[in-house]
Amino acid sequence: MNFKAIRGTYDHTPEDMEVWNFVESAARRTASIFGYKEISTPIFEQTGLFKRAVGEGTDVVQKEMYNFTDLGGNELTLRPEGTASVCRAFIEHGMHNKPYPVRLFYIAPMFRHERPQSGRLRQHHQFGVEIFGDSSSETDLEIILLGLTYLESLGIKGLKLKVNSIGTSKSRVEFKKSFEHYMNPLKNKLSEKDQKKYELNPIRILDSKEKSTQDLLLDSPKPIDFLDKDSKEHWEKFINLLDQSIKMFEGVEFEIDKGLVRGLDYYSKTVFEIQPKDSNKAQSSILSGGRYDNLVENIGGPDTPAAGFGSGIERVILNIKENKEEDLDSLQLLIIPASNEGLVVSIKIAQQLRNKNVSTSICSSDRSFKAQMRYANQINANNIIVIGEKEISTNKITIKNLSSKIEKTVDLTSEDILSVLDSNG
């Protein structure tokens, strides 16, 4: 084999597509019953959009983007996440003039140049929702409930929801001052890795996985302790609503994780993450997001509060224990032509049936009759008919249902065949 799917990408085989479509349709259905409308944006954008939206200093922008220059000299980037593009489209199409709030969702591929591992790819797909123009706490709650409804509809049980508030950029300045005051004397006790991290972006060491670091952070100031009045009210109302409504979801537990910070710069106030309770995998977060009240304005739009989440479809699929979908894809009718004349008739009949929504294939006349029958069985065809000289001269065909073995003889017309197939199922 000379060519392979490139690292961190993969093919969806026909077998894979069954689960895939199951998940995608659950996403569409859930978003739709919550009143969200689908949007689709190009897979690449100006590099500047992501730099501006995601943040110049983030890992995503610094080392994970697929950047390229096109023949016109434009700096472009394969999108590493969905929110920036949707916000751009929101502004570009003047959606701020629509009745608020505007609810949007997307299912789309994302690209990040990372080292692949379990639950991490270079091309992955996200189901994401965004809600614009509503700064209320119940909006934050709504997207979380949407996310939980989605995961529940896929039969994923035992979820843990982590929530936190990181305040506004203004309140974070206060926090940062206090945090650095606390950390500076302890700085040299950090591991080398975390020291570097601390230099780059102090807040990010809050969710360090290193035990020694976590111990040092036990009594440190946390962003949530520095909320301004507005953020604090927002948070308290949110937690109150969440506490009252989370019980609707069986087996879902939630906790306030004061150390939860996100790797994308645009978040403010509420942030959250959903993961399987029993996950021992490293990449366990399957749905995460939060509020981003400044992003739209930041990339050139009107001041518009917003919130949203992204959920990795591949990671969700890793958590689907059993796929209950039945094999609905089996072919309804396979036609076996038994002569040249039969082949011509087969082609006509097949086309008539397809026009009536019956999935129909014709077997290769190059192969023996036995081979054709075997093929019918291998692909799990529901019914077969043979069209040869006998059928054409008598104008009668026999439809055989392969699972029940029942045979029915009718006139050689698509209407008659259809009526038998309908009664056969």
Add this chain to the structure above:
RNA sequence: GUGGGCGUGGUGUAGCUGGUUAACACGUCAGGUUGUGGCCCUGAAGAUCGAGGGUUCGAAUCCCUCCGCUCACCCCA
């Protein structure tokens, strides 16, 4: 970018204390009398043993390099 594990027909594996034509299962294809399948039987195709180099009379088996896959770190969905 850093570290661990692994690379044998389409798939999953055996062989790996070096020795004649690389084995097994599943799958694929063909046949087991002419136009009705699934089981069974027979046969066939299909692998330069990830690539290159080295040691040796001789390597899938030992050594080196590279590549790929995979898991983990970082970060994220």
